[in-house]
Amino acid sequence: MTTVATSVDRTRLPPAPGGPGVPAPDETRVVDGPALLAHLHDGPSLAAHRLRVGPCPSPGVESILAATTAVDVRGRGGAGFPFSVKLATSARRRRRVVVVNLAEGEPASAKDSALAICVPHRVLDGAASVAHALGAREVHIIVAEDRPVVIGAVSHALAERRAAGERLRWTMHRARPAFVAGQARAVLELMAGRENLPVTAWMPEAVSGHRGRATLLCNGETWAQVGTLLAAGPQAYRRHGTADEPGTTLLSMGRDREDTEDTEDTEGSNGTEDAQTLEVVEVPYGTSWSALLTPGQLARPVLLGGYHGTWAAPGELTDAVVSRHGLAALDLALGAGVVLPLPTGTCPLTRTSGIVSYLAGQSARRCGPCLNGLPALADALTRVASLEDPGPLDGSRSARERVEELLGLVEGRGACAHPDGTVRLVRSLFRAVPDEATRHASGACAFDAGLHRRGSAR
Amino acid sequence: MTANLRVDWPACQRRGLCAEVLPEVLSLDEWGFPVVGAAVPPELIGLAQEAAAVCPHSALRLIREA
Secondary structure: OEEEOOOOOHHHOOOOOOOOOOOOOOOEEEOOOOOOOOOHHHOOOHHHHHHHHOOOOOOOHHHHHHHHHHOOOEOOOOOOOEHHHHHHHHHOOOOOEEEEEOOOOOOOOOHHHHHHHHOHHHHHHHHHHHHHHHOOOEEEEEEEOOOHHHHHHHHHHHHHHHHOOOOOEEEEEEEOOOHHHHOHHHHHHHHOOOOOOOOOOOOOOOOOOHHHOOEEEEEHHHHHHHHHHHHHOHHHHOOOEOOOOEOEEEEEEEEOHHHHOOOOOOOOOOOOOOOOEEEEEEEEOOOEHHHOOOHHHHOOOEEEOHHHOEEEOOOOOOOOEOOHHHHHHOOOOOOOOEEEEOOOOOOHHHHHHHHHHHHHHOOOOOOHHHHHHHHHHHHHHHHHHOOOOOOOOOOOOOHHHHHHHHHHHHOOOOOOOHHHHHHHHHHHHHHHOOOHHHHHHOOOOOOOHHHOOOOOOO | OEEEEEEOOOOOOOOOHHHHHOOOOEEEOOOOOEEEOOOEOHHHHHHHHHHHHHOOOOOEEEEEEO
């Protein structure tokens, strides 16, 4: 296990009303894994990477298409779009651009940071191989301005590659420390020298992206998966995972005190009581959630996919496995792989309203429904979560009815996925704990022992 | 062929002219931003083009799909 400093500015983190807050990933533990995170003790150097993995693969487009189709590599930034479709689309056009997006805008996500720090050349090899195949001479790398350790690690790795004679031109861009700054169109805006905010996409990036050129933009894990697949071949890639979903996936797991008490050295790094640590793990598809979470965590709601993700209901993951298809059947999604168990004594309504308040503050403030709707949604949700009787909002609508109305007004009405992701989070909350809004309206909470009676001290 | 109106959300400044031209498809939400209803029926294509043309910020587009 390696502990790395990812140095995220804590001021970005959402407020944590009613209990322990979100993980503050100024320190992230990275656990050795079966493929991408294998042999971490070798260190991140290019020499070690070449010794273990071999030279940067240089297959042609057709063979990359065949390999990525065979094992169905999906984008790991959240949307899960097939990599081979993106590649085929950009390959049909001229003058292609390759982009490595390491700007993890979500504070609770650290997997791309972990890759950049621990195994940068897995990421860079993936992008370099595909750039060679596409005839792209320039590769753009997006790093988050507030993750200086990642910037340092990437700069060092690029210097190593230049010293080794690599002819590609790598250009690094620094994304703003904001939730939406890593969104694909916001990244293209940054690359074009404009404000690092999302704009309307009239066409997919692979058709018309950077300065109108076909742009193959993927996050760090996607490139690392592609690099690992091309180096080892589909057969080796299939050694992990299931027949249906070969390979592995990275997860950023929130670990609260309760779970880390028995491991040494957690004291001290967490100065405040709302701190959690993050652990980046690599697991094969098909891994049981019971192997990843404690029985106590499984018995409470679990937030899958981060702040734009979905709440799994108490007990819902007990017999489930890490699987895109399997989770989709439960109306759940892994998104970019953030897994946040709900700490004991924390109310999921209160937690969600805290996250929505944070997301409202992270709006790029350009699209009207998001700018106006998310703060209103946060306010209504705070009322739903409250154990005090806030009275009807206006007219005779309850806060719960107002939440539904706002979800309808916000969904599908923005340049980026920020409003839709927020809607997904809130909808999943009411699916995961269907009785909780009514219980709160009557002044009780099933989760927070300190919140049981109406008018208690919060 | 179907035709749909799409809003360029960062460009939209809620002038509301579009909803005046094409109330059959567009309404305004509580903040004054357009709510796009169903697809544009063939007989309203002309008005939909006008609704897009009348926007002072060019924030509305008619997208035709085969």
